[in-house]
Amino acid sequence: MNSDNLTQMLQKGFRVTLGATSFVIDTLQDSQKRDENLSKLKSENFTQLTEEWAQQGELTEREARNFVDTIFTQQNTQDSAQTEVTSDPPIGVPAEPAGQSDPRLEIQELTAQVAALRAELENLRADD
Numbered sequence: 001m002n003s004d005n006l007t008q009m010l011q012k013g014f015r016v017t018l019g020a021t022s023f024v025i026d027t028l029q030d031s032q033k034r035d036e037n038l039s040k041l042k043s044e045n046f047t048q049l050t051e052e053w054a055q056q057g058e059l060t061e062r063e064a065r066n067f068v069d070t071i072f073t074q075q076n077t078q079d080s081a082q083t084e085v086t087s088d089p090p091i092g093v094p095a096e097p098a099g100q101s102d103p104r105l106e107i108q109e110l111t112a113q114v115a116a117l118r119a120e121l122e123n124l125r126a127d128d
Contacts (some may be wrong), residue, residue, distance in 0.1 A: 119124075
């Protein structure tokens with residue numbers, strides 16, 4: 001068995017499980033959805049239902065990732081706002097020799113600098 005196929009199968013299984021969980025929660029919480037979902041269970045074939053659950057699971061997975069990314073971004077913003085801006089290297093001076101820098105680290109550093117500047121600007125506006 002190909003490892004890509006196994007990975008895809010596990011990912012689809014995870015998404016179907018997320019979608020089915022969402023389906024059950026909707027069924028339990030909303031009386032209109034309950035009737036609709038019960039009729040879906042009776043009328044639709046299992047393959048079509050699992051495809052819907054997989055799509056719902058994929059949407060739920062994306063929303064969860066966005067939520068976690070937002071939490072981490074806020075945490076990074078708070079951490080960078082607490083550091084001093086003067087500790088950063090001057091603009092235009094590379095932190096590492098050319099060709100050896102990691103773009104993700106550069107983006108994180110720039111994001112932290114922007115967040116610190118934004119926090120400082122908000123503090124200055126609040127003081128005025």
